[in-house]
Amino acid sequence: MGSKIILLVEDNPDDRILTVRALKQHNISNEIKEVKDGQEVLDYLFGEGEYAGRDITIQPQIILLDLKLPRVDGLEVLQRIRADSRTRRLPVVILTSSNEQKDRISSYDLGANSYVRKPVDFNEFIEAARQLGMYWLMLNEAPDD
Amino acid sequence: MNNWLSGSFFRQVSLLLLVFSVVSITAYAIHNFYELRRQWRDTIKSQSSDVTSLIALTVADDLRYGKHFDLWNKLKHFQEQSEHDQNGALYRFREITALDNTGNTAGSTDPIKHPLMQSYGAAPSTTVLWNSADAIRMAAPVQFGGEKIGSIIVAFDITPFRQFLWIHLRDFAIYLFLVTLASVAFGLALARWITRPLSDIQNVLPMMGSGNIALSALNQRQDEYGRLARAIESADKHIQEDAKQIRMHRDTLEETVKLRTNELTASNKELEAFSYSVSHDLRAPLRAIDGFSLALIEDYGDKLDETAASYLKRVRGGAQKMGTLIDDLLQLSRVTRLEMKYVKIDLSAMAEKIIQGLKLDDPKRDAEISISPDLTATGDTGLIQIMLQNLLGNAWKYSGKKNRSIIEFGSLMQGDELVYFIRDNGAGFDMRYVSKLFGAFQRLHTEDEFPGTGIGLATVQRIANRHGGRIWAEGKVGEGSCFYFVLPHIANQP
Ligand SMILES: Nc1ncnc2c1ncn2[C@@H]1O[C@H](COP(=O)(O)OP(=O)(O)OP(=O)(O)O)[C@@H](O)[C@H]1O
Numbered sequence A: 001m002g003s004k005i006i007l008l009v010e011d012n013p014d015d016r017i018l019t020v021r022a023l024k025q026h027n028i029s030n031e032i033k034e035v036k037d038g039q040e041v042l043d044y045l046f047g048e049g050e051y052a053g054r055d056i057t058i059q060p061q062i063i064l065l066d067l068k069l070p071r072v073d074g075l076e077v078l079q080r081i082r083a084d085s086r087t088r089r090l091p092v093v094i095l096t097s098s099n100e101q102k103d104r105i106s107s108y109d110l111g112a113n114s115y116v117r118k119p120v121d122f123n124e125f126i127e128a129a130r131q132l133g134m135y136w137l138m139l140n141e142a143p144d145d
Numbered sequence B: 001m002n003n004w005l006s007g008s009f010f011r012q013v014s015l016l017l018l019v020f021s022v023v024s025i026t027a028y029a030i031h032n033f034y035e036l037r038r039q040w041r042d043t044i045k046s047q048s049s050d051v052t053s054l055i056a057l058t059v060a061d062d063l064r065y066g067k068h069f070d071l072w073n074k075l076k077h078f079q080e081q082s083e084h085d086q087n088g089a090l091y092r093f094r095e096i097t098a099l100d101n102t103g104n105t106a107g108s109t110d111p112i113k114h115p116l117m118q119s120y121g122a123a124p125s126t127t128v129l130w131n132s133a134d135a136i137r138m139a140a141p142v143q144f145g146g147e148k149i150g151s152i153i154v155a156f157d158i159t160p161f162r163q164f165l166w167i168h169l170r171d172f173a174i175y176l177f178l179v180t181l182a183s184v185a186f187g188l189a190l191a192r193w194i195t196r197p198l199s200d201i202q203n204v205l206p207m208m209g210s211g212n213i214a215l216s217a218l219n220q221r222q223d224e225y226g227r228l229a230r231a232i233e234s235a236d237k238h239i240q241e242d243a244k245q246i247r248m249h250r251d252t253l254e255e256t257v258k259l260r261t262n263e264l265t266a267s268n269k270e271l272e273a274f275s276y277s278v279s280h281d282l283r284a285p286l287r288a289i290d291g292f293s294l295a296l297i298e299d300y301g302d303k304l305d306e307t308a309a310s311y312l313k314r315v316r317g318g319a320q321k322m323g324t325l326i327d328d329l330l331q332l333s334r335v336t337r338l339e340m341k342y343v344k345i346d347l348s349a350m351a352e353k354i355i356q357g358l359k360l361d362d363p364k365r366d367a368e369i370s371i372s373p374d375l376t377a378t379g380d381t382g383l384i385q386i387m388l389q390n391l392l393g394n395a396w397k398y399s400g401k402k403n404r405s406i407i408e409f410g411s412l413m414q415g416d417e418l419v420y421f422i423r424d425n426g427a428g429f430d431m432r433y434v435s436k437l438f439g440a441f442q443r444l445h446t447e448d449e450f451p452g453t454g455i456g457l458a459t460v461q462r463i464a465n466r467h468g469g470r471i472w473a474e475g476k477v478g479e480g481s482c483f484y485f486v487l488p489h490i491a492n493q494p
């Protein structure tokens, strides 16, 4: 079923490194595509701007999306993803930095599939993936533990 | 009709006056008419009887000596003379007849004698024989030398009198009509005069408080209306003055409220933004500190000696503690900001659940917990949950060093107020510092004795305040503490 790219949208380099490390540490060996701002995600998903000409039939399996992003913020990115038929069905997991933020987000209906606390609480991530029916994402690569 | 009458004082008064004047004038007129008629008749009777007696005296000689021609001449002379109005008397002889003692006519001005005369021939004194609407007939004896020798019968025509009476009556009717008219007009004017000021006053009353009321038609008068008008005018001025004052106060008050609300909204927004950036921005560096320390421990643990590893653990501990602090602070500010939704809450069940959670985290604890059944309150579930969590959490925490924790949650009546309490047999506290208990970051125990940030009770107090309630505490070092709180019953909330 196509690629097994995890798209990580995060502007803070510390959080990017820690997230990638956490995923790797838990033996997730999927390709992790890192993007740094909202405009870049959209360009990547729709094959525009610096990603012009990208084969957009290849889309990530899951998007980890920070909300506070430069240029186009996370909420708008999410709305654009949900508004476009090509990306409507992509699973999006919101990265939150506190309970407060999580409460704030859950009060809107944004069409996010799940929430994970930064810098990826691995248990929360597994739970989210399980809810999204993406167990296989981990299972294929992860050795039994 | 009833409505028409009762609708206006003016109508009532005018109708009353009308009825009164018509009835009284009519009664007076009728009485007057009959009195006049009686007087006139009496006058006519006495005058005509005088005249009759005079005639009888005049003809006595002729009748005695049978001088019929002289007699007849005299009678005719009388009759002719009476054609004229004498001394204002309104009578006329219709006929004059003289009878002798046998009842035979000795002489008459009337060629056809009335048959009734015969029977009155022997009238002993002057008498009214017959009295009709247009004539009076009178008889008088004729005497000669103290002896009755016959009688004189005179028929008086009183039609002129009747005419006079009718004219009089007509004049009277006209007079009556005019008087009635005048009295009605006067009555109406009077009623108007009385009620007019009333309706003038009524018309201005809706303007009461405008300061524009001027009853210029009335306010110079010295009577009750004048006084009333002046009282109304001054009341109007006073009310206007007061209303102006009130409006001014209200305006300032409204402005102040608006200003304060704006300020409050602004500061709330600011707080919101602040909390948001606290939760977001402060956490990022914390995550880096904690995350990279962890990475160091996990990835390079073998290259670090024990001291380095323990330092890194302390770095993590500090970062995590700061994370909790931030969370607690945010909760404290959220407790004041969040909108409340009042529902009925089963406090007993809620406390039971919290205790279960505490036991789960500390399964080895020997604890004797008693929670009164059926404790309920009205409040915001989320906030009350935080409140009980903190109070029971404290009781649990500060009784942790006893062999056996005893915790009690119940209620008691103080006056007419329902007071809830949570009591424990823990470390207690010094009552001298009781005032510091509820301040943010205020702690009465050291971090080594009992860990904590000192923000729990500050949060609890805010929750009690937001519900319009109160909280206070009692404690004794080494023996335990008791926390009391009141949540006012809000009847109109479900
Ligand atoms: N049940 C209790 N028995 C004795 N002392 C108490 C009790 N509850 C509170 N205190 C005292 O009041 C102080 C403030 O309590 P508070 O709950 O605000 O903070 P904390 O428990 O220290 O930290 P946290 O914010 O984690 O709750 C505590 O430090 C403690 O000294």
Ligand SMILES: [Mg+2]
Pocket (backbone or CB within 6 Å): B390, B393, B394, B452, B456, B457
């Ligand atoms: Mg506490």
